[in-house]
Amino acid sequence: MTPVKRKGRNPFVKWAGDTGWRHLVAWAALIFGLVPIVYVVSAAFNPNGTLSSTSLLPTSFSLNNFEKLFTDDNVPFASWFANSLMIAVPAAFISIFISSLAAYAFSRFRFKGRRPMLLFLLLIQMFPAFLAVVALYLIFGSIGEFYPVAGLNTKLGLMLVYMGGALGVSTWLMKGFFDTIPKELDEAATIDGASHAQIFFGMILPLAAPIIAISGILAFVGTMNDFILASLFLTDRPEMTLAVGLKTLTAENSPASYFGIFAAGTLLTSILTVAVFMSLQRYIVSGLTGGAVKG
Amino acid sequence: MLDQRAQGSVNAAGLIIKIAVLAVVAALAVWAALPLIAAGAWWGLALEAAVVAVVFYVYLQRRAIQLKYLVPGTLLLIAFQILPVVLTIGTSFSNYGDGHRVDKESATEAIIAAGVQQTPDGATYLLAVGESASGELTLLLTDQADGSTWAGTEEGLTELDGATVDATGRVTAAPGYTVWTLADLNERQGELAELAVPTGPETGIKVQGLSAFEGRSTRSYDEACDCITDTATNTVWYADNETGTFLTEDGQAALVGWRVNIGAGNYLDVITDPEIRGPFLGVFAWNVMFAAGSVLFTFAIGLGTAMALNRPGMRGTKVYRAFMILPYAMPSFAMLLVWAQMFNRDFGLINELFNLNVNWYGGTWSARAMVLIANTWLGWPYMFLISLGALQALPSDSLEAAKIDGATGVTAFRKITLPLLLIALTPLLISSFAFNFNNFNAIELLSGGNPFMAGDAVGGTDLLITYAFRQAFGSSSADYGFASAISVFIFLIVATISAVMFRFTRNQEDVYS
Numbered sequence: 074m075t076p077v078k079r080k081g082r083n084p085f086v087k088w089a090g091d092t093g094w095r096h097l098v099a100w101a102a103l104i105f106g107l108v109p110i111v112y113v114v115s116a117a118f119n120p121n122g123t124l125s126s127t128s129l130l131p132t133s134f135s136l137n138n139f140e141k142l143f144t145d146d147n148v149p150f151a152s153w154f155a156n157s158l159m160i161a162v163p164a165a166f167i168s169i170f171i172s173s174l175a176a177y178a179f180s181r182f183r184f185k186g187r188r189p190m191l192l193f194l195l196l197i198q199m200f201p202a203f204l205a206v207v208a209l210y211l212i213f214g215s216i217g218e219f220y221p222v223a224g225l226n227t228k229l230g231l232m233l234v235y236m237g238g239a240l241g242v243s244t245w246l247m248k249g250f251f252d253t254i255p256k257e258l259d260e261a262a263t264i265d266g267a268s269h270a271q272i273f274f275g276m277i278l279p280l281a282a283p284i285i286a287i288s289g290i291l292a293f294v295g296t297m298n299d300f301i302l303a304s305l306f307l308t309d310r311p312e313m314t315l316a317v318g319l320k321t322l323t324a325e326n327s328p329a330s331y332f333g334i335f336a337a338g339t340l341l342t343s344i345l346t347v348a349v350f351m352s353l354q355r356y357i358v359s360g361l362t363g364g365a366v367k368g
Numbered sequence: 369m370l371d372q373r374a375q376g377s378v379n380a381a382g383l384i385i386k387i388a389v390l391a392v393v394a395a396l397a398v399w400a401a402l403p404l405i406a407a408g409a410w411w412g413l414a415l416e417a418a419v420v421a422v423v424f425y426v427y428l429q430r431r432a433i434q435l436k437y438l439v440p441g442t443l444l445l446i447a448f449q450i451l452p453v454v455l456t457i458g459t460s461f462s463n464y465g466d467g468h469r470v471d472k473e474s475a476t477e478a479i480i481a482a483g484v485q486q487t488p489d490g491a492t493y494l495l496a497v498g499e500s501a502s503g504e505l506t507l508l509l510t511d512q513a514d515g516s517t518w519a520g521t522e523e524g525l526t527e528l529d530g531a532t533v534d535a536t537g538r539v540t541a542a543p544g545y546t547v548w549t550l551a552d553l554n555e556r557q558g559e560l561a562e563l564a565v566p567t568g569p570e571t572g573i574k575v576q577g578l579s580a581f582e583g584r585s586t587r588s589y590d591e592a593c594d595c596i597t598d599t600a601t602n603t604v605w606y607a608d609n610e611t612g613t614f615l616t617e618d619g620q621a622a623l624v625g626w627r628v629n630i631g632a633g634n635y636l637d638v639i640t641d642p643e644i645r646g647p648f649l650g651v652f653a654w655n656v657m658f659a660a661g662s663v664l665f666t667f668a669i670g671l672g673t674a675m676a677l678n679r680p681g682m683r684g685t686k687v688y689r690a691f692m693i694l695p696y697a698m699p700s701f702a703m704l705l706v707w708a709q710m711f712n713r714d715f716g717l718i719n720e721l722f723n724l725n726v727n728w729y730g731g732t733w734s735a736r737a738m739v740l741i742a743n744t745w746l747g748w749p750y751m752f753l754i755s756l757g758a759l760q761a762l763p764s765d766s767l768e769a770a771k772i773d774g775a776t777g778v779t780a781f782r783k784i785t786l787p788l789l790l791i792a793l794t795p796l797l798i799s800s801f802a803f804n805f806n807n808f809n810a811i812e813l814l815s816g817g818n819p820f821m822a823g824d825a826v827g828g829t830d831l832l833i834t835y836a837f838r839q840a841f842g843s844s845s846a847d848y849g850f851a852s853a854i855s856v857f858i859f860l861i862v863a864t865i866s867a868v869m870f871r872f873t874r875n876q877e878d879v880y881s
Contacts, residue, residue, distance in 0.1 A: 092679070092682055094676070095676040095677065095679060095682060096676075096684070098672060098673060098675075098676035099673060099676050099677060099684075099688045099692075102669060102672070102673040102676075102692060102748075102752075103688065103691055103692065105669075105745065106691065106692055106694065106695045106745070106748075106749065107691065107694065107695075108717075109695075109703060109706055109707060109710065109745065110694060110695065110698065112706065112710065112717055113703075113706055123715075124709055124712060124715040124716070125714070125715035127715075127717075128717075128720070129717060129721065168444075171440045171441045171444060172441065174437040174438070174440060174441060175437060175438055175440075175441035175442075177437050178434040178435075178437035178438045182433065182434035182437075184432065184434050190438075194445075195866070196863065196866075197445065197449050197450060197453065198449075199802070199859070199862050199863055199866050200449070200453050200859050200862075200863075201806060202448070202449070202452070203806075203808060203833070204456070204806070204833070204855040204858060204859060205449075205452035205453055205455070205456045205855065206837065206840070206841075206855075207456065207459060207840050207848045207851055207852055207855070208451075208452040208453070208454075208455035208456045208459060208852070209448075209452050211455065211459075212451065212452060212455065218407075219403040219404060219407060219409070219412070220400070220403060225544065226543065226544055233444075233447075233448055234448055236444060236448070237444050237445060237447065237448025237449045238448070238449070240441055240444060240445055240449065241445070241449070244441065268379065268382060269433050270382055271379075271382070273437075294699075297699060297701075298699060298700050298701045298809065299701075299809075300701055300808070300809050300812060300813065301808050301809070301812070301837065305841065308544070308546065309543070315699070315701075315702075316699075316701040316702075319701070319702055319705065320701075320705060320813065323705050323708065323709060329715075332709060335705070336706070338702075339698075339699070339702040339703075339705075339706065342699045342702055343697070343698045343699055343702065346697055346698065346699050347694065347697040347698065349697075350693060350696070350697035351690070351693075351697065354690075354693065
């Protein structure tokens with residue numbers, strides 16, 4: 074970047090005051106934003122794999138770390154990855170589906186108790202699932218006594234918690250969007266003989282695709298990033314999720330040479346999330362201004 | 369409002385789907401009922417039957433259609449959101465935690481079992497020690513007579529399935545337990561000395577070195593005086609039903625107590641106990657600082673870049689934008705761990721790049737600066753996105769008018785753009801504050817609460833939520849009651865913040881229509 078001079082020739086000053094500073098700010102922000110990412114890439118391809126031998130820009134190239142990710146017995150990365158997907162994808166799908174049902178009821182029907190229920194939903198979703206972590210632990214301890222498939226240390230149990238946790242937020246998000254779909258459409262469909270189920274599945278859901286996409290992504294990413302519940306629920310090494318598993322590879326718990334493997338794992342994980350974000354970029358801004366915070 | 373008459377026209381496909389779904393519900397109900405019947409849990413069975421009845425009723429009736437859409441969510445919400453919240457509030461009024469895990473009867477049995485003396489005919493066991501995920505000490509025993517494996521806690525003995533044993537028969541791994549190594553066993557022998565597993569009214573299992581034996585106790589419980597007497601040492605423990613402990617006459621507590629309701633005790637401790645109040649207020653102040661600082665810095669950088677890129681016809685904006693979303697799209701847990709490594713004193717990137725030698729985790733303020741820097745990195749792309757969205761939605765006529773009136777650059781921004789933006793973005797800034805107020809991941813994965821000053825239970829970067837979590841699941845003794853009280857406290861704060869937010873946004877919502 075050319076340094077901005079206060080005194081110079083007129084066209085340059087004009088450019089600097091008009092557009093030049095914009096590029097300068099953008100570059101500064103980009104450098105701040107990209108340094109850690111470049112660092113991860115550099116660490117992932119660093120043949121040595123230690124923190125001390127990693128510099129910002131890669132000095133040599135090797136796929137050693139990626140290979141270890143799948144061959145080292147101590148690093149069951151593939152099962153971590155599979156676990157995370159097996160928990161996050163169904164949890165996101167089911168909770169979004171159930172939320173969309175509730176959002177439809179709140180948006181299209183007027184019934185007794187509607188307003189208190191909506192307010193209650195708003196209140197309860199402010200109590201994040203992890204605040205009740207002690208209680209969840211006790212609940213799933215006793216569920217496990219009767220139904221071992223859904224107790225502690227099972228994927229199904231964790232999935233149920235995530236499903237419950239995403240419900241309040243997505244219902245609110247989707248209700249807001251459903252409200253913007255004109256009710257005249259419903260009325261027209263009713264006159265044509267459509268039942269409420271046909272209106273919902275055949276008309277509302279397809280029209281609400283953007284908000285469903287954004288709520289789904291937020292629920293998915295929130296689940297992928299959760300550490301507190303997953304670390305309590307899944308303690309066996311091959312059963313862990315990516316968040317819990319990758320943490321065990323960082324310096325505090327592992328030899329220094331695992332840093333490269335950790336970086337490689339991070340990179341592979343981010344391919345997934347980055348792809349999801351980039352492909353749905355155009356929905357994201359509208360969804361975010363609708364009031365969603367990435368969890 | 370939907371026309372009720374429309375429900376008359378039920379089509380065939382819909383009917384088939386409905387029957388199929390209800391059949392699945394019925395099948396699930398039968399599956400779920402079997403273990404309840406086997407265990408004789410009749411209350412559970414009644415509850416399940418009631419839930420199934422409600423589901424069937426709702427989907428077979430035709431009046432209240434909204435219920436058909438609300439029932440699945442409501443059930444899920446009750447089970448995994450409302451019930452945990454209610455239980456948390458309940459626990460916050462109790463002394464539940466290490467030393468107070470069980471009911472009075474089990475506590476009595478455990479104390480009696482601790483007085484066990486070996487008898488010639490008693491069984492002997494090979495000993496391994498495991499910790500359940502909640503940190504409860506468990507004896508993992510192998511019966512030397514037949515090699516069967518057992519798990520013993522102060523509540524009693526249960527059969528242990530799926531354990532891995534070594535050549536001698538000693539348990540080396542068991543599902544759900546972290547098994548201690550020999551080194552652990554040596555180091556923490558003391559914790560085992562008082563642990564005993566009751567097996568009958570006056571019998572129990574006690575640890576002795578690397579094995580355990582079953583024997584008869586010299587202690588017995590007397591209902592008349594509500595006390596336990598040890599005939600060998602002539603000690604008498606009297607039950608104190610208010611605190612849930614057995615006390616000797618000179619005030620010595622027996623190691624195992626029971627769970628009682630202690631009213632607002634956990635809350636009062638925060639206010640009255642200076643040992644808790646001091647650190648608690650410190651954590652609270654930093655927590656507010658952390659949340660406010662995160663919002664301020666992320667918003668400043670996000671808005672700055674959004675202003676810079678908000679110019680029609682500027683070259684490269686699309687590319688800039690795509691790259692700026694990148695930190696937001698990266699998995700945040702992993703990037704937090706990367707930042708933690710970047711602040712490593714000896715090999716970390718930050719010290720290397722700026723030629724520093726700062727021990728970031730060592731001092732309270734350097735650690736705080738570190739978590740704020742990393743959290744700002746994670747959060748600013750979000751602020752950039754929403755600021756850019758809001759900037760582009762600003763009414764252009766007010767900006768034009770300002771320009772004509774001679775307001776340029778800074779003045780126009782301060783007097784026109786910023787106020788307009790804040791109106792649109794305040795709810796999002798508040799929810800970002802609420803989110804960061806509870807940002808467990810940021811602290812846990814970056815600093816783990818460090819630095820800890822000698823003897824302090826509270827770290828320099830601890831938030832209330834990480835503090836509460838450590839009270840419940842940390843390495844020191846678990847205090848679920850106190851941790852739950854902090855959770856409730858956090859909830860009250862966040863609810864207050866959100867109530868404010870709700871006043872801001874309610875005009876836009878349809879709640880009142």
